[in-house]
Amino acid sequence: MRILVTGGAGFIGSEYVRRALVAGPDAQQAPWITVLDALTYSGVEANLAPVAGHPRCTFVRGDICDPDVVDQVMAGQDAVVHFAAESHVDRSITGADPFVRTNVLGTQVLLDAAVRHRVGRFVHVSTDEVYGSIGEGAWTEQAPLAPTSPYSASKAGSDLLALACHRTHGLDVVVTRCTNNYGPYQFPEKVIPLFVTRLMEGEKVPLYGDGRNRRDWLHVSDHCRAIDLVLHGGRAGEVYHIGGGTELSNRELTALLLDAFGAGWDRVEHVADRKGHDLRYALDDSKIREELGYAPEVAFADGLAATVDWYRDNRWWWQPLREAARLR
């Protein structure tokens, strides 16, 4: 199978590529992967170092908004797994333009090319944030979209374009919506690596508002396994939720991370809440569990400990990124 992986040098996309090519059970069964990635601030070539030179992996540096590049890389693909996006909510609040450009326009460029080249399957990777906040219970795939940040609004727009492409042009599109991911190679602006790297540097960690905001956490390897299940077994035109099953308030998460470093609450700096900060996200993922046999495998305590260890062991990876992005 030939798969175009967009955003394959980012956090989740690179896990997907490494998993497919390095951790796969049988090298002969491994797909042929073309990574298309613009290497924006969050795309890191070193994320793909474990598969550099792999005979089944080709890396193309290019923008998903560029129809010529997209047309070239789309030719001959059996499937697309579309991760490329601007992904950080805080950045979308200070400047929404790149979010609209990449997430909305870029997705449409990919969809158009996929239709033209008669690609067999297009997996559009999306987020629980498109539904907005939920007080109790969990959103099902039928819930109305009510995004509240420029990031989530641009992702919701791209979800709708992808599903419309299925209806209008018959492209075999499947949309996945996932909860918060954590794991190795996550850019150090996101909460877990931000807190871990700050604690390692002896700095304080910034906790938004009163820390009551709740998120459901999923290890990135479970997310990528779920995407593969959807790629191979999902029904065209459908949305599948991918949940983690570990819901924590930001305060609870902070306590776990402080514990991991033997640090106290004096290391926490309470900062003004994020504008429009959604209180709680939660997904009902019974559809993917029942239809495709998905269940997360990594227990949160184990995954978090392994992630902390990874950042401890890989300072070479995060320190330059942190400095370049002025996260200090």
Ligand SMILES: NC(=O)c1ccc[n+]([C@@H]2O[C@H](COP(=O)([O-])OP(=O)(O)OC[C@H]3O[C@@H](n4cnc5c(N)ncnc54)[C@H](O)[C@@H]3O)[C@@H](O)[C@H]2O)c1
């Ligand atoms: N991180 C999460 O918790 C989470 C949860 C649910 C869904 N998602 C979705 O998963 C996908 C991947 O998220 P991530 O956390 O790995 O993000 P990331 O920011 O780590 O990676 C994004 C990648 O896309 C690339 N990219 C950005 N703009 C591009 C463009 N115009 N052309 C080509 N490449 C471009 C970047 O260089 C980077 O490699 C996103 O679509 C995101 O919405 C993420």
